[in-house]
Amino acid sequence: xxxxxxxxxxxxxxxxxxxxxYPMWFFLPAGMIYGLMFLVPTVASFYFSMTHWTLFDxxxxxLDNYREFFNEPFLLxxxxxxxxxxxxxxxxxxxxxxxxxxxxxxxxxxxGLLRSMVFFxxxxxxxxIGITFTMLMDPNSGLINQALAAIGVDGPRWLIDPDLAxxxxxxxxxxRGVGLATLIMIAGLAAIPTDFYEAARLDGATxxxxxxxxxxxxxxxxxATVTTLSLIDGLRTFDLVWAMTRGGPGFASDVLxxxxxxxxxxxxxxxxxxxxxxxxxxxxxxxxxxVAYLNREER
Amino acid sequence: xxxxxxxxxxxxxxxxxxxxFVVPFLFIGLTAVKSRQQASLLDLSWPTQWQLWENLTAVxxxxxxxxxxxxxxxxxxxxxxxxxxxxFSAMVGFVLNRRKTSWNKMIGFLVxxxxxxxxxxxxxxxxxxxxxxxxxxxxxxxxxVAYNIxxxxxxxxxxxxxxxxxxxxxxxxxxxxxxxxxxxVMMPLLKPVTVTCIVVQSVVIFNDxxxxxxxxxxxxxxxxxxxxxxxxxxxNTAYNLLFMNILVITVPxxxxxxxxxxxxxxxxxxxxxxx
Numbered sequence: 001x002x003x004x005x006x007x008x009x010x011x012x013x014x015x016x017x018x019x020x021x022y023p024m025w026f027f028l029p030a031g032m033i034y035g036l037m038f039l040v041p042t043v044a045s046f047y048f049s050m051t052h053w054t055l056f057d058x059x060x061x062x063l064d065n066y067r068e069f070f071n072e073p074f075l076l077x078x079x080x081x082x083x084x085x086x087x088x089x090x091x092x093x094x095x096x097x098x099x100x101x102x103x104x105x106x107x108x109x110x111x112g113l114l115r116s117m118v119f120f121x122x123x124x125x126x127x128x129i130g131i132t133f134t135m136l137m138d139p140n141s142g143l144i145n146q147a148l149a150a151i152g153v154d155g156p157r158w159l160i161d162p163d164l165a166x167x168x169x170x171x172x173x174x175x176r177g178v179g180l181a182t183l184i185m186i187a188g189l190a191a192i193p194t195d196f197y198e199a200a201r202l203d204g205a206t207x208x209x210x211x212x213x214x215x216x217x218x219x220x221x222x223x224a225t226v227t228t229l230s231l232i233d234g235l236r237t238f239d240l241v242w243a244m245t246r247g248g249p250g251f252a253s254d255v256l257x258x259x260x261x262x263x264x265x266x267x268x269x270x271x272x273x274x275x276x277x278x279x280x281x282x283x284x285x286x287x288x289x290x291v292a293y294l295n296r297e298e299r
Numbered sequence: 300x301x302x303x304x305x306x307x308x309x310x311x312x313x314x315x316x317x318x319x320f321v322v323p324f325l326f327i328g329l330t331a332v333k334s335r336q337q338a339s340l341l342d343l344s345w346p347t348q349w350q351l352w353e354n355l356t357a358v359x360x361x362x363x364x365x366x367x368x369x370x371x372x373x374x375x376x377x378x379x380x381x382x383x384x385x386x387f388s389a390m391v392g393f394v395l396n397r398r399k400t401s402w403n404k405m406i407g408f409l410v411x412x413x414x415x416x417x418x419x420x421x422x423x424x425x426x427x428x429x430x431x432x433x434x435x436x437x438x439x440x441x442x443x444v445a446y447n448i449x450x451x452x453x454x455x456x457x458x459x460x461x462x463x464x465x466x467x468x469x470x471x472x473x474x475x476x477x478x479x480x481x482x483x484v485m486m487p488l489l490k491p492v493t494v495t496c497i498v499v500q501s502v503v504i505f506n507d508x509x510x511x512x513x514x515x516x517x518x519x520x521x522x523x524x525x526x527x528x529x530x531x532x533x534x535n536t537a538y539n540l541l542f543m544n545i546l547v548i549t550v551p552x553x554x555x556x557x558x559x560x561x562x563x564x565x566x567x568x569x570x571x572x573x574x
Contacts, residue, residue, distance in 0.1 A: 021467065021477050022398040026390040027406070030448055033387070034409070037445035038418060041426050045419035053421075107302075108309040116560065117320045123552045123563070125506050127527050128545040132327055135538070141341045143326065175319070183568050236417045239508045243528075257509075260420060264513070269421045276419045283415060 042280075049277045053270035065274035074251040075275075078259035081166045082282060085241075085255055086234035088167065092174035093230045094223060097181030102215065104182065105189050115186070119179035126176065130243025133172045134159065159245055162252035169244050169253060173237065181226045188222025189215065231287050236279065256282070327549070330542040338539035354543040361533070361540070365518065366526055366547070373523040375436055376511075377504045380443035381497055384451045387444070388496070389489060392455025393481060397467070413449030420513050427514065439515050443504050451496050454566065458492040459485075495566035498559040502552065523548050 052061045069075045104115055121129065136143045137158035145155030158168040196214050205213065238257035241247065247254035247262065254262075256279045263272035322343070330338050331354060333346045359366045395403060423442070427433035432441075462485070470484045486493075508524040515522065521529065527544050534541040556563060 018468070018471065019398055021471055021480055022394045023477050024394065024398075024400070024402075026394045026477075026481075027402070029383075030387040030391045030452070033383075033441055034413065034445050034448060036426065036430075037423065037441050038413060039409070041419045041422035042416060044422040044425070048419075048422050048425070103308075103312055106308065107305050108312055109305070110309075114312060114316055116556075117316045119564065120324075120553075120556060121320070122567070123502055123506075123556055125508070125524055125527065125545070125548050125552075127508050127524055128327075128549060129323075131527070131531060131541065131545060132323055135341050136323065136326065138341060143322075143341065143343060146342070180567055183564055187568050232415055243531075257417070261513075264421060273419060273421045276417065276421070279417050280419075283417065287415065 045273050045276055045280075048270060049274040051270045053273070054267050058270075061270070065271050066278070068271065069274055069278060074254065075259055077251055078247075078254040078256050078275075079278065079282070081254060082235055082256045082279070083286075084166055085170050085173070085237060086231055086286070088170045089173045089177070089234040089237075090227055090230035092170070093178055093181040094226050096174065096178050097185045097226055098216075098219070098223070100178065100182040101185030101189055102211070105186055115183070118182055121176045122179045124176075126239040127243045129172065129176055130240050133175075134244050137168060159253075160249060162249050165245050165249060165253040166241075166255075169241055170234075172244065173234065173240050176240070177230060177233070181230065184226050184229075185219065185222050188219040188225075192218045227290065228287065231290065232283060235283050235286065324549075327542050327545050330538055331546040332543075333539050335537050335539050338542070339536070341538065350539065354539050355547070358530075358540050358543045358547060361530065362518075365521055365529070366523075366544075368519070369521045369523045369526045372436060372520060373505055376439050376443060376522065377501050379437075379440045380447070380504055381500045383440065383444045384448050384500055385493055385496055388448050388451030389455045389486070389493070390481065391448075391452050392457075392459055393485060395452070395456050396459035397464070410449045410452050413446070414453075418446060418510075424514065434515065434517055434520060436515075436520065439511060439520075442510055442514055443507065446510070447500055447503060451500065454492055454496050455489070458489065462488055494559070495562040498555065498562045499566040502555065502563070505551070 049065055050060060050062055052059050052064070069079075100118060104111055104118070108114070137145075139145055139155065139157040139160055142155075142158075144158070148155040156164055159165050192215065196218075197210055200210050200214060236257060237255060238261065241253060241255050241258050242261070245253045247258045256275055260272050260275040260279070263269075263275060326343060329343065329346060330341070332349050332351045334348050334350055337344070337347055391406070395406060424433060427438050430438075432438040466484065466488075467480060470480050475484060506524060507522075508528070511520075511522040511525055512528070515525075527548060530541060530544050534544070
């Protein structure tokens with residue numbers, strides 16, 4: 001392009017006038033909807049979270065809502081469960097997604113069909129999945145425990161046991177979301193040059209060594225993506241918890257998002273909004289550094 | 300020539316997939332066509348009497364044809380919001396890619412915020428009430444646009460960087476204005492990414508449960524995901540109908556998946572990696 005000097009000058013003057021063909025008002029429709037429906041409420045939430053706000057009155061009370069949040073066991077439980085759910089689901093999706101990706105890129109028959117089978121749950125209504133697994137996880141008549149009984153294992157009381165309930169829901173979330181994780185991992189594996197594996201084989205590396213020394217380090221961008229996505233999704237999750245346990249038994253499987261809904265339903269709007277702000281902070285504090293760290297290593 | 304190792308791995312992989320990914324759907328399908336008594340056993344037995352049609356009509360007629368109303372509402376919300384997302388996010392992606400302004404960084408930050416930040420529920424309801432549009436279908440459309448437009452912008456911005464600028468210049472030479480340039484010259488070229496965007500966003504919005512639950516209360520405004528939620532308590536002794544309901548809202552997704560498999564997969568993975 002730069003070989004003909006005069007051309008460059010002409011191009012430059014033209015590129016200034018050409019700007020008007022990309023008008024700034026193209027941002028306007030999207031910006032207005034985003035601003036009104038998302039940005040303003042998000043900013044306003046910081047104020048509303050510091051008010052005592054019910055159907056009848058609204059007054060400023062400073063940080064009382066937050067104090068209540070951290071002192072009431074059933075609210076605090078929601079915060080702890082949010083972390084448990086976020087971390088177990090993203091760990092599960094990364095590990096299983098990687099394992100499935102290796103399996104589904106290896107030499108087997110009809111890989112495409114298998115990939116579709118693993119991916120399909122991603123598209124199915126989460127509420128539908130939740131109801132289905134609530135039935136499958138029934139301690140007595142559920143299919144899972146009956147199958148376990150058939151091989152002589154005494155199945156756990158999945159959603160009934162307060163200590164286990166949140167992890168049972170996490171297990172279903174992993175089942176539901178692992179298909180997307182797998183596809184992202186497959187895209188990552190496809191980007192690794194095959195020469196590396198050939199060289200490793202010539203040097204006598206076992207399949208296990210190849211996985212730890214080549215596959216895992218080089219699929220770091222894909223692992224970063226899966227971790228980020230599933231962490232943010234997991235921390236925000238609501239549908240599956242609500243469909244399966246409604247936060248129960250008691251409040252043993254409440255997460256922040258279900259606490260927000262319960263407080264909203266009960267008419268404690270200020271407290272509900274405080275929950276929202278806490279969720280916002282949790283995501284910013286937990287997810288952003290992890291995202292930044294994993295993406296920094298990418299280059 | 301059949302390689303024994305390949306065969307063994309394949310058989311193992313398919314048995315696993317069958318057990319973990321087919322059985323749950325088989326369970327949904329079989330329970331949906333059983334009689335009420337047999338469905339209450341919650342097992343995988345073969346239906347003794349097939350009640351496909353009876354169960355289907357029972358689900359559709361329940362609560363004064365609520366299912367039909369829900370399908371119409373969900374269709375309106377999905378079509379309207381996906382249309383707006385496609386046009387508006389393509390416009391943003393276009394200018395964002397073509398013009399280097401001081402706003403670009405700021406907009407990039409807002410797009411990422413839109414992907415990560417959980418919406419503030421009660422303040423949004425307050426906003427809708429201030430605007431006088433709470434409990435209306437079009438407020439739901441605006442909400443879905445606001446929550447999902449970030450993903451669209453990311454898809455379009457990436458795609459515009461693959462369209463050479465020479466094309467813009469040629470069109471401008473021929474006397475095209477900004478609107479002609481965008482709608483007549485660019486839009487047709489965007490077809491692949493637009494198909495991806497439409498399919499992925501439709502799936503997400505059609506399956507959305509949380510936001511209609513908050514922003515669209517009331518029986519008239521019921522959406523398809525909420526019917527299931529409403530029927531969960533109503534059908535809690537009639538599992539055959541409950542699962543018929545799940546089947547009815549799953550089948551559209553299966554059809555979409557069979558037709559647009561490639562676009563869904565590429566859209567969900569590429570959008571994810573860019574984000």
